[in-house]
Amino acid sequence: MVARQLSIPEAYEFTPKVFPDQRGAFTCPYIAAEFAEVTGYELSLAQVNHSRSARGVIRGLHFAQLPPSQAKFVYCSRGSGLDVVVDIRLGSPTFGQHDAALIDAERCNAVFVPEGLGHAFFALEEDTVLTYLCSTGYAPEREHGIDPLDPALGLPWPSDIPMIRSAKDAEAPSLEQVREQGVLPDYQACLDWYSSLRS
Numbered sequence: 001m002v003a004r005q006l007s008i009p010e011a012y013e014f015t016p017k018v019f020p021d022q023r024g025a026f027t028c029p030y031i032a033a034e035f036a037e038v039t040g041y042e043l044s045l046a047q048v049n050h051s052r053s054a055r056g057v058i059r060g061l062h063f064a065q066l067p068p069s070q071a072k073f074v075y076c077s078r079g080s081g082l083d084v085v086v087d088i089r090l091g092s093p094t095f096g097q098h099d100a101a102l103i104d105a106e107r108c109n110a111v112f113v114p115e116g117l118g119h120a121f122f123a124l125e126e127d128t129v130l131t132y133l134c135s136t137g138y139a140p141e142r143e144h145g146i147d148p149l150d151p152a153l154g155l156p157w158p159s160d161i162p163m164i165r166s167a168k169d170a171e172a173p174s175l176e177q178v179r180e181q182g183v184l185p186d187y188q189a190c191l192d193w194y195s196s197l198r199s
Contacts, residue, residue: 001031003038006099009092010194011085011117012038013101014073015109027108029075030133039112041197043073049132053081053123057164058157060120061146061172063088064139066185066193069115071135079128080104083111084155086118088146088175091187096175100156105129116190120148122157144183145172152176 004013014035018027036042051059061084064070074083083103087094102124103109113119121130145168148155152175157163178184 001028001034003034006085006101006111008085008087008094008097008099008117010039010114011099012112013109014038014112015107018108029108029110029131030073035073035112041194043071043133044135045133047134047137049134051130051132053121053128053130054164055123055126055128056161057123057128058120058148058169060084060169061086061118061148061153061155062120063116063118063144063146063185064136065142065144065183066116066189068136069185069193071115072113072119073110073133074103074113074119074121075108075110075131076103076105077108077129077131078105079123079125080106081124081128081130082122082156082158084120084122085111085113086120086146086153086155088118088178089116089185089187089190090179095187096153098153098155114190115193116185116187118146120155124158124161144178145169146178147172147174150174
């Protein structure tokens with residue numbers, strides 16, 4: 001498995017080895033020992049989410065309050081999409097910045113989104129399927145959204161594909177409005193959280 005650190009600290013892209021033969025192909029998108037070698041800790045798995053999206057669907061931008069927030073290991077098992085990570089940790093040197101990775105079923109590569117970061121996804125093909133390995137269960141009272149089309153974020157969505165959003169995501173506030181609500185994660189608190197996982 002090959003790991004690439006994204007420009008947002010603590011976020012990674014993982015690309016596993018794929019073994020094709022006359023039957024098809026086999027791969028292991030997540031290997032705990034190799035993940036821990038890169039991040040310094042194992043992913044605590046509490047919930048597995050599965051989504052199927054039409055071409056042009058945007059899911060996000062979502063995050064959960066810390067603690068415990070929610071880390072996500074996201075891979076694509078059908079189709080392809082653009083996976084985006086946004087630094088929304090107040091006080092972070094890269095606050096408001098983003099990075100993106102193309103994830104697809106051919107490579108079965110994944111993006112790891114640690115606690116405290118925002119996550120969004122854009123489906124590039126019909127019936128694109130994502131699997132999310134999540135460190136905590138769904139806690140609606142701690143879940144929040146940010147408008148993925150907020151001009152202040154400038155996220156790299158394709159301009160040639162009509163977008164489809166849920167009503168909830170379409171009504172999500174801007175990053176500045178969420179900051180005013182006082183629910184954005186604190187950078188130092190996130191660093192302390194990562195350190196606790198490594199210890």
